[in-house]
Amino acid sequence: MNRVFALAVLAAVAVALPVHAQLGNIGNILEFGKKAVEVGTKVQEATKEYSIDEEIALGEGITSGFLGATKLHPDERLQRYVNRVGRWLASQTEKPDLPWTFGVIDTETINAFAMPGGTVIVSHGLVKRLASESELAGVLAHEIAHVLRRHQISAIQSGAWGDVGKSVGAEIIAQKVGRNDVLGLKTQLANFGADLVRDGLFMKPLDRGLEYEADRIGVVIATRGGYDPYGLVAVLTMLATVKPEESGASITFSTHPSPADRIAELEKVVPATLEQYARQPQVDGRFRQAVGMK
Template structure:
């Protein structure tokens, strides 16, 4: 029975993988290009209705616009890595994971930044970035899936939007959603706030929640749920003074605390789950 289940998961993954690869390009919707034909994007608002308004006053199109503004800030600091194979690989993996969530129709976009450091970033609306240094340090596909699923968790729970409301209020949240045609002062405020948010990080409880969601999403996608904990164990061995890890260490709870929070969940729900580790990441990249 387990062999049949794994075979079915593999077939579905293969179909989703090829579909995501066919749709991928290196431009972000709203930032001078698109990842496909925008006219075919589903009307997310009508699908989810008022349930999408978890953050006061912000509907889904506005959430996506805010995410594009945040993504522009990130891309202004680090360019996208000029390696089509890796971009296809990460984008396909990310899309497969996103299909396992309650918001599969967001304009999910995954890309690798040209940065030797170890980090990952999410923005509202489904824009997710990992660094070249992070991808290169993954031992298997389940580890990378766990990291991407963690970032997907931030999007699902709208952690960044809640951080804006908490720290700056509804007025700035409105500015973030309406920068098209805005004056230079508002645009500067938006850029500065986004920079500060990613430099400071989210609340630790948001990170703990994203860890829990990441494990669940990865398991739903057929991956070994212990992929993310393995990454956290690796981070425990790194020095916070190492420039490649310093920003991530500064903006996240200590890896030991994150592992402690996950321990009960892993033992209770996932101890007998045997997902697909996926082998060495480089092996998948060579397939493109």
């Protein structure tokens, strides 16, 4: 699929009404969420060098490079459904106005990816292993948290994605000084993003602490959206039964902490603070219909 066309398709399926799960006591959830997301909110100073528009341009480049190698899944109903769930979750965050876009790629690998600026991609191989909408919400909310905390930008600036990524990113930012060619800068950022995918740097793992932070914040976002806070825990429990050598599973295990470690970290948060919301719906019927399960 042409990369430009693929991006257009991904943007088109994002136009959807939000899906509302049963909300429960949203006031209490929001109050808890406000306190919880303050944990670990100090992002590296270097990330401030990217404006929101530049971050979006970088993310578009990464998405373009990504979709140049992997096609979107052809099921338009599934694409619309995942977008509805994702955009509803994004509306519960402090950055609801980012150009949030969610898509399913046609691969049996088990993974999900967040791009700077608000694009989230989940593999069909992962979606079909989920059992409910609350589990899907847990996955998407984790990726949304990466965007909110600008984890990928931090990885670029810190050199976690290689010295090449760090130096190129710094060079682009240096050109901002005294420069008014905004379009040219955005083009460079988009090209830089595509290069990150081409050179395999985007697939390098994030710091374990950032993954744990995304888990914690993601659980709060999913709970705000009215979902069972144990949705992500259920996904991790499922992943713990998958052998790393299984087809499509190696990427997940090479880029994330082990499911057992992630569950252990979440157990420090969920039972103590979100147990009262454990009766919020899992929404399995709607999920099964959307993904074609019987």
